[in-house]
Structures are given as C-alpha cells and as structure tokens.
Amino acid sequence: MLGVVLSIIGSLLCVYALYANQFVVLLAGHVLLGIATAAYTFMRFAASDSASERWKPMAISLSMSMGLLSAFLGPSLVGVVKDFGGVIPFIGSYLALAGVAVVGALPVLGLRLPPASKKGQQATGFAESLKVLRRPAVWSATACAGLSFGFMTMQMSPTPLAMEYCGFSVGQSSDVIRWHLVAMFGPSFVTGYIIRRIGTNTVMVLGLLMLSGAGVVGAFSSELWAFYVALILLGIGWNFGFIGASSRLVEVVAPQDAPLAQGANDAVVALVSAVCALSTGILFGTVGWAWLSLSALPLLLVLALWLVVSGVRGRQFGYA
Template sequence: MSSVSAASAPNPVSVDDRLAKRNALLLAMAQSVGGASASIVIATGSLVGYMMLDENKSLATVPVSAMVLGTAIGTLPAGMIMRRFGRRAGFAGSSVVAIVAGLLAAYAIFQNSFLLFCLACSLSGFTGAFVQQYRFAAADTASDAFKPKAISWVLAGGVLAGVVGPQTVIWTKDLFDPILFAGTFLAQAGLAVVALCFVLFLKIPTPPRRVKGVREGRPIMEIVRQPRFIVSAACGVTSYALMSLVMTATPLAMIACGLTQTDAALGIQWHVLAMFGPSFFTGNLIARFGKERIVAVGLALLAGCAIVALMGVELSHFWTALILLGLGWNFGFIGATAMLTDTYRPEERNMVQASNDFLVFGFVAFASFSSGQLLDIYGWSTVNWIVFPFVALSLVLLWWLLSHERNKQTP
C-alpha cells in the first residue's frame, strides 16, 4: 500500500497502523538475523585474534574494538544516507556491506590475516550503525498510539538476535576444522542475506528535503552545554563503555580460566538476552520511578557485575556477571537515553541523537581497545576494579543534577 493511497483512505489511522505493523514485523525479523552479527563478533572476535597473533596477545581484542569503532564511524553517515535516500535503500545497502564483511572475515581466517579480519569486523560494525536505526524506522509510519508497540516488536527481534548469534557460533565453529570459526563468518554473511530479503519489502516514505539556508533548531553547542545533556551523556557513556570493557575481555578470560569456547558463546548469549529482554518493561519502570532512579539502578547493577566477577572464576561467576552486565546496560543506557530526550526539541532530534551516539560509541571504542591491554598486562581482576570509580562518578553527577534542578525550582 503506497503512502498516497493511505492518505486518501477513509480511516487513515487504521491504514497507517496496518502499514506500521507490516514494517515493524519485517524490521523485527531483520533485527533477529542482522543484529546477530554483533554477538557473533563479540563471541569470537577476540578468540580469532588470539589464535592469529603469534606475539603481543594483548591485541587479541582489537577485532571486537574495530567493530565498535566501525559503529561509531557509521552513526553520522547512517543518518545522512537514510535522510537522503530513505530507510529501505539505507538498510538494503548496509545489508550488502554486511554480506561482504562476513565473506571477508571468513577469507581472512583462511589466510590467517589479522589486519584483514579487523577490517571485516569494522565493516560489520559500520553496518551495525544502520541496525541501530531499525527501532526508529519502525515508528516512522506508526500512529502515536502504536509507536511504543512498534519499537517493542523490533526489540523482540533483538532478543532473538541474542540467541541466533551465539547459537550460530556453536553450530558452525568447527565447520572447516581445524580452521576454527571460518564457517561462523560464512554463516554471518548468510544471515545478512536473510536480513536483506526482509528490508527490501519495507514501505517507508522518504522524508522531505530540508529547505536550504533554513536553520532547524538551536546550535548544537547550546544544547550540549545544558546540565541535563552533560549528565545524561556521561551516564550513557559510562553504561555502554563499561559494558564494552568487561564484555570484550570476558571470552578471553573464560578461555584462560579453562572454560570452553561453547561456554563463552553461551555466556554472551545470556548477556545479550539480559541486554534486550528487559526493554519490554523498562519504559514502564521509567514512567513509574523516574529516569534518574532507573539509571542509578543500572549503574548499581554494573557494580554488582564487577563484584560477582571478583568473587571467583567458575562458570557460574562469569555467567552471572554477564547477566548483571546486560541488565545494568539496559537500565543505565535506556534511562540515560530517556534523560537525553528532555534536552532537545522535535526539530533538533536527529542532530542531537546522532551527536550523542557518536560520543557514546567513540568512548565505547576506546574502552574496547583498552580491554585487551588491561586483561593481558594487569589481569581479569583489574578489568573489573575499573568499573567502580566510573560508576561512583556517574552517581555523583546524577545527585548533582537533581540538586541543581531542585534548586532552580525553589523560589
């Protein structure tokens, strides 16, 4: 159904929601397979890097870091490309790049080329910036009443991706034995083909062009100087960067402690499920208890992850820590994102969201790059001890913001 026919229909709200439901279902299915690429790289990237490197094993986490850096680099181009050419064209193009990334990663493993593998992982990360937009695209054709459900459908696809990715690793890691994980990245390319098939059937109108010379909203520097923006960005960076720091190091730490690759893959599976699963009710918790309290709970869960990880190196310790890490990210990052929405006007939304994502993923990339060095030089305990000062700083900033805003309201 075209947008023209929808506009001329006698009941446009119901027609629009039929189209929105169709788009949301397609995007949820695309998320379940396209979003699996990230968990595949997370579960295997550092292990592949470790096997490829003869010296300086501290660089083993660079492939995962390259993926995160690729996502950071892709955030701004993703928004510009889809604004210029539309959602479907942007998503389809990124799926093609994801296919190339999977094939290139498999080839790099066969050739034992660490640099080529890192390039492939960075391309996977670049396409991940487009996958991040699935949830926003689901709301594009929805009525106000259906938008939350449309986003929830896509988040449900994220939960499926948390299962599909690690299970793909388990089923395919020995496909070309003794060359481990080559089959996994061929399968990653296959998942991207399936995602491409889904996004080609999307029907989302291309947004109108901007009028040249007309400014939309306030200057970005005026927005980012707001205390609420500073604190929400800081909490978002802390939640995501600490999650990346610990998560990137965990598969290597598990192998070093005598656990198996399957144990590591299943640990990442539980972690990703914990990241996305609570999203169905996080919004309700925010509405009931407030954004700042949910962020504080998320930060406390991140600290809880570090405490459990420091208590021992049995399988139960790693898996419990990974689950707490995922829950902490969910509450901390989604709560911080909700706080961010208080800082901009509707016409400023795209600019501020892209700027915030670029800032967040820039720090996430740095944390991911640092993870391997910290683990190799100082050990697993140090990786976890680092969590506490940043959690404490973010909690202090939250307290300062609430005090600042309370004082402003006091006559």
C-alpha cells in the same frame, strides 16, 4: 537499506578475500561491515521516531529485545554453516551474514515511515546545532550510554580467561556468557514499560548502580556463583543504562537536532567501547581481574550521583 547493501557487499568481499588470500581486501570488507553496523544501531531511534510520545521508550526497548533472538540463533547458525567453505574457515559465516542481511531487509521493504520533518532546519546551521551537545541532559545521557557499553565490554571480554585462571571449564564460562547475553537483552521486553512507570532518569541510575554492583561482586569473589551474579548484573545494568540513555536523548532533543545528537551519541559510545576493548588486555595483564572490575567504579558512581541530583533539581524547578 544502505546499511543492508553495505553489509552484503562487505560480507562478499570477505569471502573473496579468504579465497584469494588477500588481507587488505578482508580489511576493506570489515570497514563496510562496520559502517553497516553503525547504520543498524540507529534502528532504535527509527523505531522511536515512528511511535507516539507515550510509546517511544517501548519502541526503543522492543527494538533492542531482538538481540535476545540473535544471542540464541547466532551460535546455532555458526554451527550449521561453519564447514561450508571446506578447508577455508569462516567462508560460511560471512555468507550467512550476507543472508541474514537479506532476510532483515524484507520487513523494511514494506515499511512506510512518515517523511523527515524539515521544520526549523533551515534556520539552524551546523555550528548552531552543536550547541545542543553542551546541554547537561544530552551529555549526561551520552555519558551514560558510553559508560554502560564501555564497562560492559571491559568486564565481559576477559571473563572466559579469568574463569580459566580460576580453574573453571570452557563449558562453565560459556554458560556464564550465555546468561549474560540473556540478561543483556531479555529485560528489553519490559524496560520500556519500566521507563514509562519510573522515568528515564531513574532507570539510568539503576543501570549504573547495577554495573557498579557487577564490578564489586567480580572484584571480591572468584567463586562460580560470583561470575554468574556479576555477569547477570552487568547485562541488566547495560540494558537499563543504554536503553534509558537512548530514551532520555529522544526526550530532551528537538526533532531538528536529533540526527546530530544521535550521531554524536553513537560515535561516543563506539569510541568508548573501542578504548575499553583495547585496554582490557592491558589491565587484565597488569592489575588483574579484581582491579579491572573496579576500574570504572568511580565514574559509574559519580555519574549516578549527578543524575540523581539533576533529577531532583529538575523536579524542584520544573525542567528536565
């Protein structure tokens, strides 16, 4: 609910900034929107906390599936409200953002979650809790989530520009991005079930391999079909990698350490995504689309190999 309030205030600050031509106020509004977004990303962990052990992966997966609804409704909503501010652009978009936050808060108002468990928290200080981040299962899950999000951002962002350089139209690049978004969020309806069947480790490895495949296809062909295949693989790979890593984190961290581990996980994901987004333009302008697509391949394959080896050792010695 705090995230919702900050989202509304931030959106209205941005509206005021556009009317008053105040760039600093616009930045302040986006700071609040950023904090709200950070709160929203924890929805998947809140869904997991409210579910039984058997249904935790399904809860995370289904909460992420709503991104598919956003992918279809977002552009349509922008088309409806884009002219609301008259000669001042984006007024309608920010007002719509505040309205969406209000609508999203309505089901939360009726939500009744069990109180947070305090068991064991008194005996575990902050410095002691930091040790959980050094556990292989925790940092490998965090690395998988960060790499999945980072490489998805790195390859998806310059796709329209790369397609324009290859002679394709804006309509064709828009369609490729549309199917990429479907591939990102569509599998969420079944990802949790797949995790229950084959395990989080296997799903994470499959996600990393699909991301690797997206890079290879993007690097070695500039045909229209290759852009479709690469971006669809990129979307499914992100889905498996990110949801698998989130589920893995829930599995291996005790409830009293979960807030710290989850916060550190999302901080790493945000940092890696920001670095990848900032470096995309530099890589695209210097080494080109093909090498940009292959830039994360060694890291993706090394992490996949580590997860395979650690999974085999865990089954042999009876630990995760």
